[in-house]
Structure formats: structure tokens, C-alpha cells
Amino acid sequence: MSISLTINGETHATNRDPLTPLVDVLRDDLALTGAKAVCREGFCGACTVLMDGQPVVSCLLPIASAAGRDIRTVEALSDGGELSPLQKALEQHDVVQCGMCFPGMTVALTSFLASNPNPTREQVKQSLVGNICRCTGYERIIDAVLAHAQAMQGGG
Amino acid sequence: MDASAAVMNYPRRDARDKLSGRTRYTVDRSRPGMLHGAILRAQAAPARIVRLDVSAAEATPGVRAVITGRDAPGLHGIGVADQPLFAIDLIRHQAEPLAAVAADTMEIAKAALAAIRIETEPLPAAVTMEQALRPDAPLVHPDWTSYEVLFEGGGRSGNIAWEATVVRGDAEAAFSRPDVAIVESNFRIGRQNHLAFEPRAVIASYEDGRYHIETSTQVPWTVRNVTARVLQIPASSVRVTVPPVGGGFGLKFDCALEPFAALLARKSGRPVKLVNSRQEEMLTCLCRENAELRIRSAVTGDGEIVGREAVVLMDCGAYGGEQIFLTTMTAHTLLGNYRLGSVKLVSRAIYTHTAPNGAFRACNGVYNTFALERHTDEIAARIGMDPLAFRRRNVLGAGDLGATGQVFEGDALGPMLDRMAAVKASRPSRKAQAGRRLYGQATTVGTWFVFVGPSAATINLHSDGSASVITSGVEIGSGTMVQAVPQIVAAELGLRPEDVIVRAADTDAAGYDVGVGGGRTTVSLGAASRAAAIEVRRKLLAVASQMLQTPAEKLELRDGRIEIAGIRGSGTTIAKVAQRAQELLGPLSGVGAFTNSPVVSQPGCARGHFIEALEIPIFAVHDCEVAVEPETGHVEVLSYTVVQDVGRALNPRAIASQIQGGVAQGLGYALHEEITLDEQGRIRQTNLETYRVPLATDVVPVEIHLHEGAPSRGPLGAKGAGEVPILNVAATVGCAVARAIDRRVEQIPLTPPRVLAMILDKAPAVRLPHIAERWEDNVLPRPARKS
Incomplete structure (x- = not known):
């Protein structure tokens, strides 16, 4: 069927x-x-x-x-080849390493930020517990997410 | 060239595709007509193979090739050629390959594996090193004396795959002195799994009489040479190319699935893809090995270490592999960091009936540093000296002798300890955050090295002003091939890094390379690339000199232009000069090469060592604060600070990313990552549920300080920065926890049950009855060497 x-x-x-x-x-x-x-x-x-x-x-x-x-x-x-604003923030903060976890992580973070546009550091950390990264030690990803969220808030 | 031209926080060019899911790792690739391969692995070991009948698998519709040990007779190894591709007659470890198939679909391949008939007879096992060292132990390799020895000098006997020793000075006299305290510490360490996200994976084909292997590896040339060795074919008939690699950490610093796929491709006449399942990855992971150590020191009341002796047992599993080489690194790590009056060291790789171990980011340096730093704290406590003052007094500096008698250049550890002290003095302690929990703090030192070795590079400068760099370098995630290498080449040629194309590794196109690992990529590939760029620059300047009617030494290259020194706009573009050169001489190119240069150790002092002295040592100072909950044994890391010797930081932001990531992996090792084996030698952790790696909530932001200026032969004074961040994490956490709970920490990981047992005095001390009391009784009798 x-x-x-x-x-x-x-x-x-x-x-x-x-x-x-x-x-x-x-x-x-x-x-x-x-x-x-x-x-x-x-x-x-x-x-x-x-x-x-x-x-x-x-x-x-x-x-x-x-x-x-x-x-x-x-x-x-990244429809049409244009990175989403979150992806751009991750690119600009140079947080990617081997990259295998980033597709899943980016999807999870996109959904998280849609419902939590102005999260605390702790909330971002908690949102990532279902996405393991073996390379980065996470903290710089969290820095990038917070900077991105702040920029989006600032930009209205 | 002004070195600062190469220094920048240049972002990664591969981030965009990696973020949008468009990067094609080996696991994401396919080829027309591609078959799916699968490997039949042993359920139990050790055993004798009585019968292996693959006829039903061969007869399964859709099966295109079946291979067994008969198809791959060659043995390979590091130091000793002891490993076949498939188990032949003897199964030595669980999950050892027995046969492999290639079929139209994965389902057919799996059905074919199930149709293979195998009968085995169990054999007596030596699962632990204690069992393997018993006088009546079953031999993992009954034929060990018949193996080809690839590197001379190691001791070998039965289950002792390799023995390396260092004897310097008169340790016996030192330990007999009446004015010394003798401090002895024992340690037992488990295995650590890399858990690289991309499993080992390969696609192989056989075209025009040659093998093309596209694979997820850190070592394309090892894959080429080992494949040729086990298949007994000329190495020149193997081409290895490497797509982006989804994590390595040392796991992929060895040949893995490639020869199976190559054989299946040849036999079927079709491309074959072979990918390890996560379970296969867990069962055949070339882990950081488990080890057992005894270290003993004779120390005077004012803190001089007059003698040190140590016995180190490293479990290589069923085959010697990397551990044979790594016996070398014990001298430079466990007996590193400090000035020692005299030394006796034996480092042994032991065969057991367990899955082979391998290389993992800073390798045995990590647990040797843990053991040394914990031992150092025990010495300081015994003689009543502040542990930091003891370290400051004894760390190696300019002109000091290392364990093997090498003379160290430059002062690094002393100034780095001072820097850490200044950092700590500038901010408040986190002690208040511990609340009613037990608080501990420790500062440790560590020594690692750059595994230098040969590298080659070719650069073509094109008439459009771009350049392409051809090497065997692989981008495993550390960023070297997309950041440091284009930065170095661009700075030398006056280009922007984005004008420098870096070709993915292809052994048909580039010269030999040791591989991406051992902290060597920026140093060796960077230096080879820089040498190639210097040749291109020289040729370019010769043409520009004619064009601009100015002597070459008065020209400078920057921003894509060649200018008369100091006069902006006086010259022309690099593209125009390259075009002119192409008309006059043909296309511009340059070649570069790099390798290690000899560093002297004290003659006759080290035996069985692959490297007797460190050409480019790397130093690290780490500090952490912890809080331990007395009721549960749970350890929380409150702060973590790193001062790392980087020589020259070419991309400080990328280095910081490596440090954050390396420390996180070290925290996992220190606190909760451990592979354990059952009584049959089977690995207990077979997935991510049972093997727990750090999550976002487990890590802390690392405060990072880069120490620049220590001597290095690396390009522009750079050192490797990606491997060393993990080096002292277990040491620092271990020392901090020991101080917090006022107990001897002799094992990691420091899981809550283990820490709680220590707090409650219910943790038995580590006993190593298979290490003899007298150091000499742990060493194979060997003929005296002529001095």
C-alpha cells in the first residue's frame, strides 16, 4: 500500500x-x-x-x-540557498566543527526559538539536551543563539 | 613576510553547507550501481574456527560477492605485523570480522550473513591484563615469534606485545638516600570511546585495474598502504580520496573498513558501500585504552625529585596497533612536566582477548597526566609542601633535562603557572557557590607534543589570482584545512584566504602525509604549504620585478596586489603578474615538503621508543573548581580555566573552540564516560543509552588564555592546538575532587557511586598484584646494549 x-x-x-x-x-x-x-x-x-x-x-x-x-x-x-537568520548567526560565530550534529540541532533550535524568542542561557542549554554534540562543548553554540535572539528582539 | 598577516579570526568556509545539511560526508554518498556491504562478526571469543561455510550466502539471490580470510592473507600492524583482516583459524576478540558480503540491498546482505554457517570451539581466555600476565596465561598470539617486526627495539614475549624502557641516572641510589620520602601511587583507568558522529564508512570501486577508496579517515596514506599490505597488491594500485569527515578524535587514525570494501568491489565488479552501525562502532571502537599504573618517587624534604620509577600496563586488546607506538609516549607524559634526578620506566602493551584499542586525542597522555598530577599532589601532601609551590619549583624550564635526557628549550610551564595564578588572583573564587557541598580546587600542568612527520604540498597560482593547495590533508572538523592552511598560504602570497582553494585529500594528486592527528596538521601541512607558497612567491616576484622595473626585494605582496614597498597603487594585481608569468614561463606552481628534524636524547637511555625526544613539546596549565555533594557523590564543575601553549595563535577564535570542545570531552572522561568489559571480554556499552557523553547541561564555559612565544618549528611559530585541550582535564578534576573529599582518587570516571564510596571509605584501594614490587621484575630480560 x-x-x-x-x-x-x-x-x-x-x-x-x-x-x-x-x-x-x-x-x-x-x-x-x-x-x-x-x-x-x-x-x-x-x-x-x-x-x-x-x-x-x-x-x-x-x-x-x-x-x-x-x-x-x-x-x-535554508530554502533557495539563503541561510536562516539562526543559521547565519551560527556561521558568523564560527561554532561549527565536524558538523554532523548541526542539521538536527538547527532544526531543534529553530522550533525552540519560535516559542521562546527571548530565552535565558539556562533555557537554551535545557533545549539542547536532546541534541548531542561531540566536538564543540556547546557553550559557543549557546553564545551564538543568545546573540541571535537578542538581535531579533532588537530588530523588532 | 610579516607573520601577523596570517593571524585572523577567519571563519570556516564549510560552515554554510554543514549548517544547511548539504555537506556530503562519506555516509551521505552513493554511486551508480552501488552494492551494500555487511560484515559477519564473531559473537564470542576466544575460539577456534572449526568450520566456516559461506556457500549458502554465495547462493543467495542478489548477493554479488562473499569474502573471507582466504581473500586477504596479509598481516598488518604498527611495530609488529600481527593483525589479519579477518579472523583466520583463531577468533581473538568479540566482533572480529569472519566474512563479508556485498549485495543489491542491505536486507539481502544481512540475510546472506545469517546464512553463513560457522562452527567454533571455545578457547581459554585472557580478558584482563592481570590474566594475560599470569605465567600460565593462554597466549592471544601463539605464533607471536613468527610475526614480522616492522620497527626494531621493543621487548616482546608472549602476551607482552611491546615493552619500552627508560633508564637514566642512578635511581637505585636515589631511592636509598636517607633524606628522601618515598611516595607510591597506583591507578586503574578504563576505556574511552570517541563517539565520532559519522561512523567509519567507505565506498570502494575497482576501475581500470586500480582501487578507488572514498572513505571517512584521518589517514589516507595509511589506508592506501595497509589496504595494499593486507590484499598483497602494489600500494600504487590504491587511490584514496576523502570527503569531509564527521568527527575523528583519533578513531579514524587507522585503516578500518577500507580493505573489506576494496575486496568486495574487486570481486563483484561494482562499487560497494560499507558503513558501521552504531553497535559495530561501539564494539569495534579503537578506544583510548584501559591501563594500570604504579608510580613511585623519592623526594627530598625541600621538594627535589631525586628519583622516579614507574610501571605502566596498557591494554592493546587482541592486536598491538597504536598501543605499541604509544608505549613511547609514557616517558614524555607520565615522566614529563618535572625535573627528575633519575628515572626507571617500563611501559608495556599487553595483548588480551578483547577488542583492539587505538588512538584518541592526546592518547595515553590524558591518563598519564591524571596519574602524574594526582601522584604529585600526594607527594606535596607527604612532604608538607603547597602543591602549587611544589609544581612551580619542579616544572621543566629552559636547559632542563627531560625523562629521556633531552634538553628542553625555552621556559613555558613556569610562566604559564604564573599566568594562571594572575588570572585566579584577578577574580573571586567560586567557593560560595558550593554552599554546603564539599569544595575543591586544583591547578595542574601537562606536557604533550606535535607528532611532526612528513607532509607535502603543491600550490598552483592561477591567472585569475586564485591559488589552489594540493595536500593529503583532511578536514575532520578541527578547521585546520579550512582556516589555518588558507590563512598561511594567503599571507605568503598576498591573497585573501578566500582566494585560496584547498583540495580535498587524494593520494593520486598529493604527496605522502602521516595524517591528520597528533596535533600535526597546522604544523606539518601548514609548513609544507608555506614552503610551496614561498616558491610560488619567488617566481611571482621575479616576473613582477621585470614588469615593474623594480628589484624583487623592494616589492611587497598584499591585498591581491604586488606593490613597490611603501607605495600603495604603484604596482599591479597578482592576477596580472600571474597571467604574464603564464605567458612567459607557463602556469606558476610551487612544491613544499616538511618533516621532523632530529632531537637528541641521552644515548642509551630509552629502548623500544619510536620517538626518543620531543621535537615540538606543547604545554598546558589547567585549573578547576568543583563542588561535591557528600550525600550522593555528585560532582559539579564550578569553573574551568585553561592556559595553553600555542606557539603562535593563527586563528584565536578557532583555537578557543577547540579548547572548549576538548575540555568538554575531558570532562566526560573525568566524570562519566567509561567502556567496561564483562567476564567474557565483551564490551558492555553498545549504544548512547549506556555510554553517556556530555550534554549541553553538563559543560561549563571554559575561560581561555593563550600563551604565545614558546619555541616551535611550526609555520610562523605555530603549534597544534586541537589535540592538547583534553590533556589535563581528568587530572585537574581528579585533583580537585581528591582535595574536596580528602581521599585518594585512583580511578576515573568520578561517577557519583564511585565518589560516594570513597567518601564513605567503602572504595577499596587499587591493588595491582600483577605489577611486581621490584621495578626490575617487571622488565623482560634483554641482552645488555653496547654503550
Whole structure:
């Protein structure tokens, strides 16, 4: 039976097993390799996507449960090749290292900032507990997020 | 050239694609017609293979190739060639490869693995180093005497894969002096997993009689040479290219899956992709090894260390690998930092029936520094001296002798300790934040090095005024290939760093390179690139001199232009000169090379060492404050401060990022990361649920101070900055916790149960019965060497 997925605004029909994790369809069938299958158990957050605006780990999301929902991947954050303001802040603060965790982290932070536009340092830290980074030691990411949030507030 | 032209906070050029999910790591790549590979791994070890029947796998529809040990007869290793690609006859560790398949889909590949029939016979095991060192221990390598020795000088016997010793001065006399206190400390350390986010992954193909290996590695040339060795083919028939690497930390400083994929590609005639699952990564991680150490010092009442002896046992797992080399580094770390009157050291890599260990950011330097600094605190307590004053009195300075008798240049640790003291004096203690918890603070010192070795670079200067740099350097995330290298080349050629293209590693295009690790990338690849740029600059200036009718020495290059010195607008653009040069001479290029230069140690003092003296030492001073909850043993880090010797900071912001990240990894090692083994030698932590790495809420912002000016042969005086930040973290946290709870800290990680047991005096002291009381009884008998 075919399952219809709405990904980054486009509809895709797939005949894969309904229990197939969404991350496999994104990566193997749609060439959306931004979501990384690092642990495949929901611990690392590197495969985070937005489902109806909420962050979910796509390694634990069977495609049957994603059917008919609005799925946005990291690739949609920089639509048309233009980085989102958050991504620009992370770029400007030079916080990226190996980069494997950043797609998932950027998706999670985008959702977090949408509901917490003016967070405290502690709130940003708490928001990142589902996104492991092995390279950076986090603090500079948090600096960049706070600077970005402040700039957005300042800019109205 | 003015060195300051290369110094800037130049941002990463790869951040944009990494942030938007467009970077294609090896795991993200595919090729037309690509097959999926999978490896059958041993469930239990040690065992003898009675029967391995792959006929059902071969007959499975959709299976295109099946390979076993018969296809890869060669042995490889570091120092000793002891490791086959597949287990042949003997299975020595859990998860050792037995066979591999390539199939149209991963599902078919897995089904084919399940169809392989294997019968094994269990053998007696030596799982711990204590078991492996018993006189009647089963040998992990019964044929050890038949192996090819690739580097001479190490002691070897049975389960002792390698033994390195240092003997300098008369330690016996020092320990017999009536005026010394003798302080002895024992330590036991577990394994640490890198947990690089991108697993080891490879795509291999066989085209025009040659292998093309596209892989996630730090060492393209090791992959080329080891693949050739185990497949018994000419190394020139292997081409290795490397896409962006999603984290290495030393895990990828060895050949891994590449020969399997190469063989499967050859046999199937199709490209083959092979990727480790997370579970395979956990079971076959080349961890920072577990180790057991005894260190003993003879110290006078006024704090002079007249003698030091140590025995260090390093678990190499079933194959020697990196640990054979790392026996070398014990002398420079455990017996580093301080002036020593006399020295006796034995460092042994021990075979066990467990998964092999490997290299991990600052390697054994991390636990050796932990052991040394804790021992140093115990000495200071014994002789009643302030631990900081004891360190200040004894740290190595200009003209002092190191463990192996090398004479150190320049003063680094002393001024760095002074700087740390000044930083601490300038701000309040965090003690109040500890509240009713136990407060502890410690300042430690550490010594590591640059693993220099050969590097090569070629630079082409194009007629549009851009340059391309061709090396075997790999961008693993540290930023060297996207920041330091273009910064150095741009400064030399008067270009902007963004005009300098850095080619991804390709062993067909670039000369030999040791690899990206050991803090060597900025130093060796940077120096080779700088040498190539200097040649291009010379050729460019010769043409410009003609064009501008001005002697070359009166010309300067900057901002994309060549000007008559001091007169802006007097010259022309570099692009125009490059065009002119191309017309006159053909396209402009330059080549550069770099390697280590000999540094002298005291002759006859070190045996079995791959490096007898440190060419470019790197020093670090760390400080931290902790609060320990007495009811639970929970440790909170209140502050963390680093003073790091960087030679010259080419990109201070990028260095700070490396320090923050390295300290975070060190905090994980100090407080909660540990791989443990069960009675059968199986790794217990097989995923991220059971192996806990630091989360955002576990880390603190590190206060960072860069110490510049210590001598370095690196380009523009630079040293490696990415490896060393992890070096003294376990030491500093360990010393601070020991002071907070007033107990001997002999083990890490300092998990709440372990700390609580210490507080309650329920933690048994570390006992090492397999280390003999007399130092000499821990050393293999060896013929006397002619002096």
C-alpha cells in the first residue's frame, strides 16, 4: 500500500514498509541527507525534523505515522540557498566543527526559538539536551543563539 | 613576510553547507550501481574456527560477492605485523570480522550473513591484563615469534606485545638516600570511546585495474598502504580520496573498513558501500585504552625529585596497533612536566582477548597526566609542601633535562603557572557557590607534543589570482584545512584566504602525509604549504620585478596586489603578474615538503621508543573548581580555566573552540564516560543509552588564555592546538575532587557511586598484584646494549 508523505511542501508516495523509519526514506529515497542517522535510537538528535512544527527524531518515526503530516527537514530552513537568520548567526560565530550534529540541532533550535524568542542561557542549554554534540562543548553554540535572539528582539 | 598577516579570526568556509545539511560526508554518498556491504562478526571469543561455510550466502539471490580470510592473507600492524583482516583459524576478540558480503540491498546482505554457517570451539581466555600476565596465561598470539617486526627495539614475549624502557641516572641510589620520602601511587583507568558522529564508512570501486577508496579517515596514506599490505597488491594500485569527515578524535587514525570494501568491489565488479552501525562502532571502537599504573618517587624534604620509577600496563586488546607506538609516549607524559634526578620506566602493551584499542586525542597522555598530577599532589601532601609551590619549583624550564635526557628549550610551564595564578588572583573564587557541598580546587600542568612527520604540498597560482593547495590533508572538523592552511598560504602570497582553494585529500594528486592527528596538521601541512607558497612567491616576484622595473626585494605582496614597498597603487594585481608569468614561463606552481628534524636524547637511555625526544613539546596549565555533594557523590564543575601553549595563535577564535570542545570531552572522561568489559571480554556499552557523553547541561564555559612565544618549528611559530585541550582535564578534576573529599582518587570516571564510596571509605584501594614490587621484575630480560 502506498503512503503519502508531505516533505518540505512536496508530496511523495512511497511503497516502503509502513514501519520504515522516516530518516531512511529521507536519506535513501529523497536524497535529503541533512538528517543524520547517528544512533538510530533517539538519543543523539542528529536526525531531528519538524512534524507540524514540532521537533521529532526521524529515526523513531515510522513513515505510517508521518503520513499526511507536514514534515520539514533541515534543507527547508535554508530554502533557495539563503541561510536562516539562526543559521547565519551560527556561521558568523564560527561554532561549527565536524558538523554532523548541526542539521538536527538547527532544526531543534529553530522550533525552540519560535516559542521562546527571548530565552535565558539556562533555557537554551535545557533545549539542547536532546541534541548531542561531540566536538564543540556547546557553550559557543549557546553564545551564538543568545546573540541571535537578542538581535531579533532588537530588530523588532 | 610579516607573520601577523596570517593571524585572523577567519571563519570556516564549510560552515554554510554543514549548517544547511548539504555537506556530503562519506555516509551521505552513493554511486551508480552501488552494492551494500555487511560484515559477519564473531559473537564470542576466544575460539577456534572449526568450520566456516559461506556457500549458502554465495547462493543467495542478489548477493554479488562473499569474502573471507582466504581473500586477504596479509598481516598488518604498527611495530609488529600481527593483525589479519579477518579472523583466520583463531577468533581473538568479540566482533572480529569472519566474512563479508556485498549485495543489491542491505536486507539481502544481512540475510546472506545469517546464512553463513560457522562452527567454533571455545578457547581459554585472557580478558584482563592481570590474566594475560599470569605465567600460565593462554597466549592471544601463539605464533607471536613468527610475526614480522616492522620497527626494531621493543621487548616482546608472549602476551607482552611491546615493552619500552627508560633508564637514566642512578635511581637505585636515589631511592636509598636517607633524606628522601618515598611516595607510591597506583591507578586503574578504563576505556574511552570517541563517539565520532559519522561512523567509519567507505565506498570502494575497482576501475581500470586500480582501487578507488572514498572513505571517512584521518589517514589516507595509511589506508592506501595497509589496504595494499593486507590484499598483497602494489600500494600504487590504491587511490584514496576523502570527503569531509564527521568527527575523528583519533578513531579514524587507522585503516578500518577500507580493505573489506576494496575486496568486495574487486570481486563483484561494482562499487560497494560499507558503513558501521552504531553497535559495530561501539564494539569495534579503537578506544583510548584501559591501563594500570604504579608510580613511585623519592623526594627530598625541600621538594627535589631525586628519583622516579614507574610501571605502566596498557591494554592493546587482541592486536598491538597504536598501543605499541604509544608505549613511547609514557616517558614524555607520565615522566614529563618535572625535573627528575633519575628515572626507571617500563611501559608495556599487553595483548588480551578483547577488542583492539587505538588512538584518541592526546592518547595515553590524558591518563598519564591524571596519574602524574594526582601522584604529585600526594607527594606535596607527604612532604608538607603547597602543591602549587611544589609544581612551580619542579616544572621543566629552559636547559632542563627531560625523562629521556633531552634538553628542553625555552621556559613555558613556569610562566604559564604564573599566568594562571594572575588570572585566579584577578577574580573571586567560586567557593560560595558550593554552599554546603564539599569544595575543591586544583591547578595542574601537562606536557604533550606535535607528532611532526612528513607532509607535502603543491600550490598552483592561477591567472585569475586564485591559488589552489594540493595536500593529503583532511578536514575532520578541527578547521585546520579550512582556516589555518588558507590563512598561511594567503599571507605568503598576498591573497585573501578566500582566494585560496584547498583540495580535498587524494593520494593520486598529493604527496605522502602521516595524517591528520597528533596535533600535526597546522604544523606539518601548514609548513609544507608555506614552503610551496614561498616558491610560488619567488617566481611571482621575479616576473613582477621585470614588469615593474623594480628589484624583487623592494616589492611587497598584499591585498591581491604586488606593490613597490611603501607605495600603495604603484604596482599591479597578482592576477596580472600571474597571467604574464603564464605567458612567459607557463602556469606558476610551487612544491613544499616538511618533516621532523632530529632531537637528541641521552644515548642509551630509552629502548623500544619510536620517538626518543620531543621535537615540538606543547604545554598546558589547567585549573578547576568543583563542588561535591557528600550525600550522593555528585560532582559539579564550578569553573574551568585553561592556559595553553600555542606557539603562535593563527586563528584565536578557532583555537578557543577547540579548547572548549576538548575540555568538554575531558570532562566526560573525568566524570562519566567509561567502556567496561564483562567476564567474557565483551564490551558492555553498545549504544548512547549506556555510554553517556556530555550534554549541553553538563559543560561549563571554559575561560581561555593563550600563551604565545614558546619555541616551535611550526609555520610562523605555530603549534597544534586541537589535540592538547583534553590533556589535563581528568587530572585537574581528579585533583580537585581528591582535595574536596580528602581521599585518594585512583580511578576515573568520578561517577557519583564511585565518589560516594570513597567518601564513605567503602572504595577499596587499587591493588595491582600483577605489577611486581621490584621495578626490575617487571622488565623482560634483554641482552645488555653496547654503550
